[in-house]
Amino acid sequence: MTAHSRVRGNADAIAPVVATALPRRGVGLDEFRWSPDGFWGERQSTNRDATFAHCVAWMDRVGWLENFDRVARGEVTEAHAGWEFSDSEIYKLLEGMAWEMAREPSDALAATYADLVARVAAAQDADGYLCTAFGHPGLPERYSDLEMGHELYNVGHLLQAAVARVRSHGEDPLVHVARRAADHVCREFGADARQGLCGHPEIEVGLAEFGRAVGEPRYIEQARLFIERRGHGTLAVRPLLSADYFQDDIPVSQADVLRGHAVRALYLSAGAADVAVETGDDELLETLRRQWSRTVERRTYLTGGMGSRHQDEGFGADWELPPDRAYCETCAGVASTMFAWRLYLATGQAQYADLIERTLFNVIATSPSAEGTSFFYSNPLQVREEAPAAVANEVNMRAEGGVRAPWFDVSCCPTNVSRTMASLAAYAASIEGDTVALLQYGASTVVAPLASGVLKLRVQTAYPSDGAIRVVVDEAPDAEVTVRLRVPAWSRASGTAPGGEPESLARGWWDVTRVWSPGDAVLLELDTAPRVTWPDPRIDAQRGTVAIERGPLVLCAESHDLPEGVELDDVVVALDGSLAADADGATVSAVARPVSGASGAVAYAREPYEPLAETPLTLPLVPYFRWAERGPSAMRVFLRAEGSR
């Protein structure tokens, strides 16, 4: 197979989600390519050249790979390395490697992949059970801790890895392992078997997609069973947890908002969306869409980040969006993208792609360092004091945010970033009959096998630095087809069709339908001037502030850029039109207004606090994804604004 040349049916797409029941599908990794020197292309290269090896080395060092070898050798496990879910990290990495090899073959990567798969396969039991933390000598019994044991969660990630491999390559040892594991799960947890479910959803989305990928309806049915079983208080509640932590409080079909542990809630929702589509359950799909809408409107940060609480790594109440204690786990960003993508495929609505863009640029791109070897786990929107530097060569225990670390005690984020980066092309465009929709922008090429024939496009842009997006046709069928461009909700936009005049565009879609000739071009112009963004007044923790955005990028202020003696929390920005673009960020006029409190008394007064001084300054803002690149810093996304007390 040659990249950029195949024309295929939906079912063959090299993509994480392929729902043959739907009229549209995402492009495959061989149909869309980010330019290597563009925003995402650069990150994909870093992922390939640095992150994979980094993760393998750490997993080796901390014993997560050795876990498999010991089980394979039949030895008694004295101390299982890592948490019960450490196996899943290897699977997420294998998924990333499988996508990466589809993006760009590599003998070195293929060798590493084959070695890892062999070690995984050797640890699988004869009946298909596969887990290094349970069910072997020295370990607890199989399925003895469904609440926190993560056995099915691990299998879910194994299945997602196998999806990547079977779609990009075909049958191989990993796919074989995954089939045996999925069969085992169906036997153990089928309708007439154990009525259990896993404390951490993931098996649902894994089974549903693997069922699609290998054409096995039993797997999809098992996913449906798991979704249906959830929400009836089956999982035992432990002290200081409640059933909403693992979404076992209310059935998915009856909930009205996401709640509890954010990654759990989002993986579950993604799996439920797959089940809804595969079973034609429109009511379930509608419920999920309502849950998504309220969650996005009331429980989501400007960055797209989800999870307002460190406690339980969970969603908060509506409007509970503190910038400082924002958890916004990187993995929740990945999971949110998974959920939104499925709703986009099911509905074709631009709002889902809007959220994906926000999340990709401001959560996913924020996590890894430029070198791809250290990561943010949580992504708060304010840090008052510079975090202590990460311990460079050690496992970092905490996930407080403020500093990227090479590895964590719970190290779910690096591999999740890695698999997302490798498969990122799949979320960039979709195909539906004679329409190709461009969803995510950046210099790229598209080969879209439309109903009437192949349409090849080149996207020329410096996005996100610049809002001009030129789409050039390189090859087109001899029939009328549509190029559909997403007009992000954040932008005032204009579009120029071939030979036409610029026209103003409303948010949503801009469709240009015609018989195209090579060389035809459309121009979409988005407004990437820095802009002021106002939080909803119901968000108490952000009142009296504004954020500054530029294109799809949320900007932030860092203490690195403040004059000596000025504290970031004393800075109040002017809303006087002084906002100006600067490099890839902006500058804005501001004033530092320090106050002093009463000694030995609580921080409250009978009159509004009067500033001790007024120091004018020009405040530079940088993209949030660059935060802490210059070392730990105090940082704010939400800036006190003129008139704020």
Place this chain on the structure above:
Amino acid sequence: MTAHSRVRGNADAIAPVVATALPRRGVGLDEFRWSPDGFWGERQSTNRDATFAHCVAWMDRVGWLENFDRVARGEVTEAHAGWEFSDSEIYKLLEGMAWEMAREPSDALAATYADLVARVAAAQDADGYLCTAFGHPGLPERYSDLEMGHELYNVGHLLQAAVARVRSHGEDPLVHVARRAADHVCREFGADARQGLCGHPEIEVGLAEFGRAVGEPRYIEQARLFIERRGHGTLAVRPLLSADYFQDDIPVSQADVLRGHAVRALYLSAGAADVAVETGDDELLETLRRQWSRTVERRTYLTGGMGSRHQDEGFGADWELPPDRAYCETCAGVASTMFAWRLYLATGQAQYADLIERTLFNVIATSPSAEGTSFFYSNPLQVREEAPAAVANEVNMRAEGGVRAPWFDVSCCPTNVSRTMASLAAYAASIEGDTVALLQYGASTVVAPLASGVLKLRVQTAYPSDGAIRVVVDEAPDAEVTVRLRVPAWSRASGTAPGGEPESLARGWWDVTRVWSPGDAVLLELDTAPRVTWPDPRIDAQRGTVAIERGPLVLCAESHDLPEGVELDDVVVALDGSLAADADGATVSAVARPVSGASGAVAYAREPYEPLAETPLTLPLVPYFRWAERGPSAMRVFLRAEGSR
């Protein structure tokens, strides 16, 4: 002994803290009495008549008492009931009962007390070790989990109970048990023995005071050792915890602010203050005072509540004071009172009594229901949605706040409230040479054995409902002595000495020195009109809001009082002078300004949000301590104020 008649030296005071090295001491329970129909007197009666029996019944029901019996019988423990610290709940209750019997003897209470003490004593090992969760058949080894095992913490509470008993009654079986336990701890953890410390401080404050009470310097020295040992990273850090959780990150003598688990930090500080006083370590005392000042100025809520995070039940960073996620554990209020009281005794400064007042009225008084049989565990300052009602007859698992529950899985607060209520007189006044200082106001009587003779006072007031406080002399020595009255920082105040004119008073102290005659009276007038209070602008989560206070009481708005269809979070109060007193609360003009967000988009806009409507209303405010008395409600202390977005 007859209450209200003894004259004694400092060392004999019936009080929780008696530092003979200091020139001042708090009054004993036989020297100060709250009027039964006053604010605190009523609560003390409820504590006596309802709370003790409530707690005993629950401890019996959940098996925490049976834990002692099983150990006493030498049986194998199959399942220890409750957490490792459940023993401490019995000790806190015994402490409360001991104080209560000193306040007002009761045969019924004496019988219950004796029964409980006998069951406790029966479980003590021959070498003095006493714990039902470790060190017996079926249980983990002694001291095998110093980080989270709470064995020494339990002993600390036992010692505090014995302090109450030995001071109010003299030797008895509980005091005997406590001596043997303290001796055991000194042997096991002395300078030349195991260099360990307990993950939860409390043993320090227990040993220090018990050492004072029974005149045993070894106990005080052991407390000093424990304080000195802390802060060197001795305790093993577990995943998702760091050493600051149990204050093992920095030695007490070198820290600059309280951090980590709030109750731990405050108990530790109280013990360190005792050690500083007893060893004459002025440097340590000065360090503790600095830590207290920064903590109060930057990490304390308007209510006096401490602990900004549910995560780790901990302090947050400076200025991290979210109303909605305020943890403000009731026990942290108790612990803060313990710490501040010791600093008051050491320094004689009014600021410490100011914080105690704030905490007593707005944290301690808030926790119990009017019936004294259900309790708030955490005391948030905002709840957006009515909490589900507590399960009346079951152990409640969560401590989210918003509803009082009869018992908790971790049920530390009910007994902590109970022992504080019973001993509350001890914090109300102090004696120093020929000065009696009145620190906490309410209808009460005082018998102060001053250097020159006994001074008897009657305090006539409807405080906190009214700010007029009349102090009448009933008996006085034939010498010049001083009546010192605290002038709270929150009040404009005036004072009228016998035969004098009203004079304006500055915050701090008002001293009236003279040779008093029976019938002489002084009048302190505090301003209890409702007043607007402004948060420091550095508190991000309270920006654009004000609070309303009245006297020492923080007020709040409850959804119960809103017109149909108005949401509390849409209400903006006017700063137009419309604030008026109403019953024991206030009313203020306000307007409801609902907004609507964009569907399917994050809650941010390119222009300030425009209200959909403006509905004027009069907003009633009630004392925060009355919150949820009418059933679960949405509630706010910090109200959006005119001009807030």
